[in-house]
Amino acid sequence: MPLSxxxxxxxxLSLLLLGLIALAGVVVTNVWLVQRTxxxxxxxxxxxxxxxxxxDLRSRLQDAETGQRGFLITDDPNYLxxxxxxxxxxxxxxxxxxxAAEAMPELRPRIEQLAGIINARLDELRQTVELxxxxxxxAAIGIVRSxxxxxxxxxxxxxxxxxxxxxxxxxxxxxxxQAESANALxxxxxxxxxxxxxxxxxxxxxxxxxxxxLAVTRQEVEALNVNLEERxxxxxxxxxxxxxxxxxxxxxxxxxxxxxxxxxxxFTAELEQGVTTLQSFVADAGERETGPEYEAAKLAAQExxxxxxxxxxxxxxxxxxxxxxxxxxxREGRRVLKPEPINLSALLENAVAAVAHxxxxxxxxxxxxxxxxxxxxxxxxxxxxxGNLLDNAVKYRRRDVxxxxxxxxxxRPGGLVNITIEDNGRGIDARDHERIFELFRRxxxxxxxxxxxxxxxxxxxxxxxxxxxxxxxxxxQGSVFTLVLPAQLRATTRSMAA
Amino acid sequence: MSDNAKxxxxxxxxxxxxxxxxxxxxxxxxxVNNQIVPFANGTDALAFLFGPNxxxxxxxxRSLLILLDLNLPDMTGIEILEKVKAxxxxxxxxxxxxxxxxxxxxxxxxxxxxxxxYITKPVxxxxxxxxxxxxxxxxxxxxxxxxx
Numbered sequence: 001m002p003l004s005x006x007x008x009x010x011x012x013l014s015l016l017l018l019g020l021i022a023l024a025g026v027v028v029t030n031v032w033l034v035q036r037t038x039x040x041x042x043x044x045x046x047x048x049x050x051x052x053x054x055x056d057l058r059s060r061l062q063d064a065e066t067g068q069r070g071f072l073i074t075d076d077p078n079y080l081x082x083x084x085x086x087x088x089x090x091x092x093x094x095x096x097x098x099x100a101a102e103a104m105p106e107l108r109p110r111i112e113q114l115a116g117i118i119n120a121r122l123d124e125l126r127q128t129v130e131l132x133x134x135x136x137x138x139a140a141i142g143i144v145r146s147x148x149x150x151x152x153x154x155x156x157x158x159x160x161x162x163x164x165x166x167x168x169x170x171x172x173x174x175x176x177x178q179a180e181s182a183n184a185l186x187x188x189x190x191x192x193x194x195x196x197x198x199x200x201x202x203x204x205x206x207x208x209x210x211x212x213x214l215a216v217t218r219q220e221v222e223a224l225n226v227n228l229e230e231r232x233x234x235x236x237x238x239x240x241x242x243x244x245x246x247x248x249x250x251x252x253x254x255x256x257x258x259x260x261x262x263x264x265x266x267f268t269a270e271l272e273q274g275v276t277t278l279q280s281f282v283a284d285a286g287e288r289e290t291g292p293e294y295e296a297a298k299l300a301a302q303e304x305x306x307x308x309x310x311x312x313x314x315x316x317x318x319x320x321x322x323x324x325x326x327x328x329x330x331r332e333g334r335r336v337l338k339p340e341p342i343n344l345s346a347l348l349e350n351a352v353a354a355v356a357h358x359x360x361x362x363x364x365x366x367x368x369x370x371x372x373x374x375x376x377x378x379x380x381x382x383x384x385x386x387g388n389l390l391d392n393a394v395k396y397r398r399r400d401v402x403x404x405x406x407x408x409x410x411x412r413p414g415g416l417v418n419i420t421i422e423d424n425g426r427g428i429d430a431r432d433h434e435r436i437f438e439l440f441r442r443x444x445x446x447x448x449x450x451x452x453x454x455x456x457x458x459x460x461x462x463x464x465x466x467x468x469x470x471x472x473x474x475x476x477q478g479s480v481f482t483l484v485l486p487a488q489l490r491a492t493t494r495s496m497a498a
Numbered sequence: 499m500s501d502n503a504k505x506x507x508x509x510x511x512x513x514x515x516x517x518x519x520x521x522x523x524x525x526x527x528x529x530v531n532n533q534i535v536p537f538a539n540g541t542d543a544l545a546f547l548f549g550p551n552x553x554x555x556x557x558x559x560r561s562l563l564i565l566l567d568l569n570l571p572d573m574t575g576i577e578i579l580e581k582v583k584a585x586x587x588x589x590x591x592x593x594x595x596x597x598x599x600x601x602x603x604x605x606x607x608x609x610x611x612x613x614x615x616y617i618t619k620p621v622x623x624x625x626x627x628x629x630x631x632x633x634x635x636x637x638x639x640x641x642x643x644x645x646x
Binding site: 266267 | 514516517520523569598599601619
């Protein structure tokens, strides 16, 4: 199942929340149940005390009765000992029972009744014992025989029995309730535990599936990366092939265009020879011939034909120049570059020396400032680029100010070298900044010979070297050509460009 | 002009009729009157040079000079040059390569294969005419060995 990052977060968070709620439920229920158990325990203790108090009181009553009977029968005061002990403690036992009975308020009337009965019973006992001590045993036995004491004792026993069995009943109920509550505790714990475990498992599963998905995605990305590199290689190769195709096309076109041009020029020369013959014939015939037909022939031979031939000749010459320019560019593209360490300073000085004569004529000055440690590139291309730019700087100078040319080379981050050629010449109109790098395009006043090849050639060479050339110029103030080259010309650069 | 030179036949392999005519005219202007046999394609020229069986025996005893254009419709002049220089009956025949290509590598290739002279057809007609005329003079003083 596909999981987005946000749905993953939502899911794990809600599972966590559910788990927390379940856990809190279990804890609260447990605390409540434990509290209840404690209450049970307290109540059970009280009930036990009640039951014990009841039983104790009954024993004491019986002790008192046993003592009285023993004394009455034997008249031996020793037998009176249990009676005396019971009599001394009975009030305390009665108090204990009354207090313990607070756990069961419904018993209170019976307890009060019991207190009355016990008092009556004790009075009867005391009366008989006192009579016996005053040597009136027969009277005492007579009281006993009246069965009043027995009936009181039976009533007391009955009430005490009631109290004890009520307490036992209640204890039994409590025991069952406690068992139920323990059962409930067990269930709540088990069910709560199962819920928590289930939620934890669900969370774990979610996290696992998300992790698996992440791993799969990463693999896909890696595969894509490999693919991408492959595709880049393919595209580069395609580009290389396309470039080669263009070079070959340019080469073939220029050669095929040249063949008919050779014919045009050749036969134009033949025509010129013919016209020369015709001209001398017309000149000779001038002595014999007159009339409009002769004048027309003379005009054709002496003016019209030479003029037409002149245009044909100049046009074909121009065409030849253009074809040669294309040929030169295509050849430049096919030339194998030879990277070698170049002393840029020396190379620039040499280039300046080549135009020194023209610069001197223009009362000019050239400064060279090289701050590049080393450069590996194709010497011939670099010489041609710099030579071309210097020629342009000299050719398109302003006549009214002394020529100033500044050559500068600085290293740039990324293994690049900037070579700038700055002049104070006539400058180039902003709209022509890109156009002048196109083949057969020129800018500004057309007062210098040229075919508009130089800069396009320069750009082609710069790009072949893995670099480029840009222009920054203000019309009427000067131009700055910036040549950017890799400091290390690599073989791969070539394969990209070719 | 020696008798030997006169007996030399010029084989002109050139597909462009205009070029062929210009070359012929200028050779004649230079005063060379040897017979010129023109071929407009490589197949016909090879048939003439090596005979119907392709052995080249037909050329033994002939005194020939070949003017060869490199761009031909059916094959490149380089192939013809290779065949001529590889055949024992024609390998001594001088070959003048005449073409529009001034590519240094191509020129070197022709010389490597045994071309005797390489002339670029310039569009500048005066130069071209001059070259052809000089070629004519060259023919007139050249001793073309009779092939065996």
